[in-house]
Amino acid sequence: MRLVPFALERWMTTYETRVEYDLAESGIHPLTTAELLAFDADPERRMRELLAIPLNYSEARGTDELRTRIADTYRDLTSDDVLVTTGAIEANYLIFNALLQPGDHVVSIYPAYQQLYTVPEAIGCEVSCLEIREENHYQYDLDELARLVNTRTRMIVVNTPHNPTGAAMTAAECARVYALADSVGAYVLADEAYRWLTVDGMPLPPPFRDLGPRAISVGTVSKPFGIPGIRIGWIAATAEIAARCWAYRDYTSLSPGGLSDYLACRTFANREAILARTHAISAENLRTLRAFIAERGDLFTWVEPRGGLLGLLRYHLDMPSAVVANRLAEEESVMLAPGSAFGMEGRLRIGLGGQPERFIAGLERVDRFFTRLRDEVSDRGL
Ligand SMILES: Cc1ncc(COP(=O)(O)O)c(C=O)c1O
Incomplete structure (x- = not known):
């Protein structure tokens, strides 16, 4: 590739x-690290726990505690539906490589965080771009998406809230994207790196994964919590998709760092x-x-x-x-x-x-x- x-x-x-x-x-x-642990009710205890973690390879999929905490932020998911990754960037990379073949048709949002269209291209997919335009006030043009999707479409890639425009889909738009993917048997890869990040308190819709098994939500602690250095992201999918991505991950990063996994657990414990x-x-x-x-x-x-x-x-x-x-x-x-x-x-x-x-x-x-x-x-x- x-x-x-x-x-x-x-x-x-x-x-x-x-x-x-x-x-x-x-x-x-x-x-x-000290500021992060200070959100906890007992920071000294957490610091002691952190320092006592053996620097071993940690649980390959992410600890059950972390996967459960992540799963709990979606509707009806269990820890088996979640794979912890090295940031959202690895999550996206694994999903593309585990689920796409050369020749598959992919529709990807554009402009975008570049990997969202260049990795499918590098795999040999035919990539159509769904453009977000300033003249449309950076709204997602879902009529155009309907024109781009066809029976060969294997994946629709969206990013909401969006880098770089700040666009964000409504619940009705998310439902329409899911229905379009479902109608042709495609997946939706929803890069939700900016999940939870509202503007003026305007609520954002629930994550794509809540819409059904064809949707794969990608998340990260980097943007919402200000801890990109711990390099923790995740895939929230079905257990079958999570397992396929895990098999690919054996060739990339193997497992998350144990210290990072622990810090991500403390982050979810003090999320609000x-x-x-x-x-x-x-x-x-x-x-x-x-x-x-x-x-x-x-x-x-x-x-x-x-x-x-x-x-x-x-x-x-x-x-x-x-x-x-x-x-x-x-x-x-x-x-x-x-x-x-x-x-x-x-x-x-x-x-x-x-x-x-x-x-x-x-x-x-x-x-x-x-x-x-x-x-x-x-x-x-x-
Ligand atoms: C849309 C989007 N996806 C993924 C990433 C990668 O994030 P992470 O730090 O979780 O790897 C970024 C980083 O800027 C991003 O903007």
């Missing part, structure tokens, strides 16, 4: 350890409190960003996110987004991800998960940079 370079990840690694203000980051300001922290950070940054865009409408416009932690800023200058993003990083030490990494030229992706004071300071530099850039462009008579 030949994989093409992952454009966004390559770009992020160029700058993420060098810049002062990373406003491109897709997650929430991360917790330390940790999510409250996440929502407080993202809500504050959203308020800041709304005020910024209202003031700088001459420079930026956007379609507000309906869920998740991300949005796309359209900038009103005729300059490629890669040039803008590189110069912003070099000249102001601020990262905003270039839309070109998603095939969305003229836009920059912004994340709402940074520390609120740093988010404000970073935006001040963005303002300074774009004011300078506009003067430069008008001096050149462009």
Whole structure:
């Protein structure tokens, strides 16, 4: 299998350890281990338990405790329906490899986290893209999906809430996607990396897996809980699909790290409190960003996110987004991800998960940079 370079990840690694203000980051300001355990009623006891875990290979599918805690967040699932993975990225990779064959037809959301269409392509599938467009206010066009799906379609790949636009499906839209897949005997792979991440408290629909056995939900602790470093994600499917993905995983990462598995269990035990922290950070940054865009409408416009932690800023200058993003990083030490990494030229992706004071300071530099850039462009008579 030949994989093409992952454009966004390559770009992020160029700058993420060098810049002062990373406003491109897709997650929430991360917790330390001590901060995570402090959500517990007895943090000292938890720290002792953590330090006493033997550094052995841990249970290959994830511990029964962790799989049960994850299963409990879905309707009628048991721990056998869940496979713990090395982040959502491995979950998606395993599902594609375990369930798809060369020549299968796949419909995938676009733009998207790149693996969602490039891994099926690398397997040799015929991939049709379901585009999310700004002129539709980043709504999922399910009439177009109905036109793209055919009797050879083996999988429909969606991501809700969506990276990079912040789009989010309604319950009725999820049901329609499931019905379309069911009508042709296809699976739905729902990348729900941004699950639980509401905007303005607007409720999100239940996960896709609750709709039936053709839906496979992918989840992660990375985005909602601010702990991407523990690299814990999961597949919530049927026991049969989870077992097929597990067999593939014997060739990739074998088992989750035991320390990570333990920390993920403590995270689920304190889920609501940790999510409250996440929502407080993202809500504050959203308020800041709304005020910024209202003031700088001459420079930026956007379609507000309906869920998740991300949005796309359209900038009103005729300059490629890669040039803008590189110069912003070099000249102001601020990262905003270039839309070109998603095939969305003229836009920059912004994340709402940074520390609120740093988010404000970073935006001040963005303002300074774009004011300078506009003067430069008008001096050149462009
Ligand atoms: C849509 C989507 N899926 C999967 C991932 C991978 O997440 P994880 O850290 O769980 O591997 C990301 C990370 O940015 C993402 O945005």
